Amino acid sequence: MPDRTAPPRTFFGGGQASIGNDILANGDLVISADFGTSGVKVGVVDSDLNILARVTETYPLALGGNGFAEQNPEDWWAGFTRAVAALHRELPDLRKRVGAIVFCSQVCSVICADENGTPLRPCLTWMDKRGAAVGNKLIGGFPSVHGYRADKGLIWLALANGAPAKNGMDPTAKFVWVRENEPEIWARTRWLLDARDWLVARATGEITSCAESANLTWVMDTRRGREGWSERLCKMVGVPIERMPPIVQGEACVGGLTKKAAGELGLDRDVDVLGGTIDVTAAALGAGEVEDGALHISVATSAWIAGFFPGRRLSVPHAFATITSGLDYRPLLIASQENAGSAMQWVVENTGGDMQDALQTMGPLMADDPMFLPWMTGERVPVDDRRLRGTFHGLGLHHDTDALRRAAVEGVVQNLRWAFGLVSRQRGADRRGPVSLVGGAAATPAFAQMLADALDREVRVGEARHAGMLGAATLAAPVMGWADSATQAAARLGQRANAIYTPDPVRVDLMALRAERLNRIRPDIVRSYRRNGGHGDEQGTFEP
Structure with missing residues (x-):
């Protein structure tokens, strides 16, 4: 060696x-x-x-x-x-x-x-x-x-x-x-x-x-x-x-x-x-989520669910695992999704709008809004397949620009819900407490609230756009004399919250119903891309 x-x-x-x-x-x-x-x-x-x-x-x-x-x-x-x-x-x-x-x-x-x-x-x-x-x-x-x-x-x-x-x-x-x-x-x-x-x-x-x-x-x-x-x-x-x-x-x-x-x-x-x-790793530190099993979600161009664990974890069918971190090789679980803000941005730009304005004016999700699968460049978790592509399902003549934008936001949120459900089943994962949200999308109240409704968990937002910057800075805490370790310094960040989003019971039920519908149609859409993609053997397995 x-x-x-x-x-x-x-x-x-x-x-x-x-x-x-x-x-x-x-x-x-x-x-x-x-x-x-x-x-x-x-x-x-x-x-x-x-x-x-x-x-x-x-x-x-x-x-x-x-x-x-x-x-x-x-x-x-x-x-x-x-x-x-x-x-x-x-x-x-x-x-x-x-x-x-x-x-x-x-x-x-x-x-x-x-x-x-x-x-x-x-x-x-x-x-x-x-x-x-x-x-x-x-x-x-x-x-x-x-x-x-x-x-x-x-x-x-x-x-x-x-x-x-x-x-x-x-x-x-x-x-x-x-x-x-x-x-x-x-x-x-x-x-x-x-x-x-x-x-x-x-x-x-x-x-x-x-x-x-x-x-x-x-x-x-x-x-x-x-x-x-x-x-x-x-x-x-x-x-x-x-x-x-x-x-x-x-x-x-x-x-x-x-x-x-x-x-x-x-x-x-x-x-x-x-x-x-x-x-x-920087985002985990910046979110203050340094206890074993505490998960955070980051949503920017792409998205991930991550958190530290006391030992190695692995899900071969769903393409996520712990990697060894630069904090004394402490295991850090990462479940990465390829398309998040990029998919929402694509829908907004192609419907002639500005991202922030669109999210503020699109209105609440409706029961008959179309479904959107945000796999614009393939996907990684929970199904690892580069052949997948973005899809609208259930479009009707009565759907307008706002409906498409709501579907795009919900599509990213439901994709995260799908992965989060699998990650939270891992031994030692915190299944009850608030979930920290970081990344550019975290600064958008409509997105954060929809995520809280989808997960039926309180969502906590701190320095949303700058968690990585703050988390990286905690690595300097020992040499600067600010703390004995980066994790000790980062724990202080977990006590800060600029906004807390509580699940709305009515919206929780709506998101759950639409998730059930999506779980029924998602396998057929995956299979259709695999049959027609022409890029090799089938990849991944399927679990709603």
């Missing part, structure tokens, strides 16, 4: 050596950055976990046919530097007060980098599905169970507590796709990095990965006490283990800023850059 404690490798012109958390950072503020699909949210956070100033900068996403979805990593960094420049203008003493920088980011991206950490091609983002076909060849074969060759599936489940998704979005399929379609790039690749990995390297010169990104490559052993890259899984996928970066914890100090990065950011080089994490 490789040495998991090996120090990070230094590139991008050098950087300070990694240090331990027993040394407190200089300054009293943290810069926290949440890198999403369309932009980065950057904030300055104080010791009370208040955001003193914040800026959002966008960057491009290149989309094309056959699942093409790429970004230029330097666009992420340029957005970050623009945001920090704006924060300097808002807080003139920022330079002397910043003690640490923390990144959280989108996950399941692949950056092929050379020895110096320079990208050899644009990043294949989490949305890129070009590797689906070759990825399915890697995981499939006879005898097959749920689309996985039995022997391979058992190895993955035993070592990694999961296996590559069949929709091609995990890094595993992307590795194979690059190897088969761009052999010259693959031959020159020294490091295989996720988005967070590259950002930390760009800031510090240190090549590292976080536990969450490592787990989702499906070449990491996540068994307790054996956490690290697996030679066996790397060979099974065909990835040289030496291309995988050293894994660091989220609270660890990776290094200081390089001279180049410090100059671009207008900061001193002794600012500590923490290990950081992915968006899901």
Whole structure:
């Protein structure tokens, strides 16, 4: 087994050596950055976990046919530097007060980098599905169970507590796709990095990965006490283990800023850059949901249901499991859904409206409104199938634009209800308490209320749009002297709530009736896409 404690490798012109958390950072503020699909949210956070100033900068996403979805990593960094420049203008003493920088980011991206950490091609983002076909060849074969060759599936489940998704979005399929379609790039690749990995390297010169990104490559052993890259899984996928970066914890100090990065950011080089994490872990911390079994829901471009558990959990038929987090490898359950805000936005834009205005004026859900399945780019949980597509069911001549928009919102909510019902059956899940909602949609009262009605659970909304930023900032709490651990700091965030939505009994009954109807028609719609999709074997199983 490789040495998991090996120090990070230094590139991008050098950087300070990694240090331990027993040394407190200089300054009293943290810069926290949440890198999403369309932009980065950057904030300055104080010791009370208040955001003193914040800026959002966008960057491009290149989309094309056959699942093409790429970004230029330097666009992420340029957005970050623009945001920090704006924060300097808002807080003139920022330079002397910043003690640490923390990144959280989108996950399941692949950056092929050379020895110096320079990208050899644009990043294949989490949305890129070009590797689906070759990825399915890697995981499939006879005898097959749920689309996985039995022997391979058992190895993955035993070592990694999961296996590559069949929709091609995990890094595993992307590795194979690059190897088969761009052999010259693959031959020159020294490091295989996720988005967070590259950002930390760009800031510090240190090549590292976080536990969450490592787990989702499906070449990491996540068994307790054996956490690290697996030679066996790397060979099974065909990835040289030496291309995988050293894994660091989220609270660890990776290094200081390089001279180049410090100059671009207008900061001193002794600012500590923490290990950081992915968006899901940051959101769990930002929601304050740090107790075992406590679940939160995030709804933005995509959606997820997530929460920490005391041990590994797995649902092969429904494509969700715990991954190992960068908080001492604590298991974090993630059930990801591909389409949420993106599907609602598509319906609103194509009915000639503005998203916020539409949600405020669309009116209450009606019993005979059409049904909407939001699978615009396929789905992952609870059914893993890239062939699925968005569908309106039950349209009538009397339905107007508002009915279509209500159906779109309900479609996302019912999709979450479907997955939430399965996740909440997991041993140790909290089945009674309030559910925290984060992400852009959480700031919309109509959406939050409909979710409360669908789940028949109280929905709690705090810093809805900035949970990732705040959660990432808690990782700096030990080095800043704010708390003994990130989870201790994050627990304070769980005590904040800007809004609480209580289920309406009448609407609860209506949502339940429509959910029953949807449960009857959903299997037929799934089967229709599988019969006509032409993309391979049937995938996933069905349980209402």
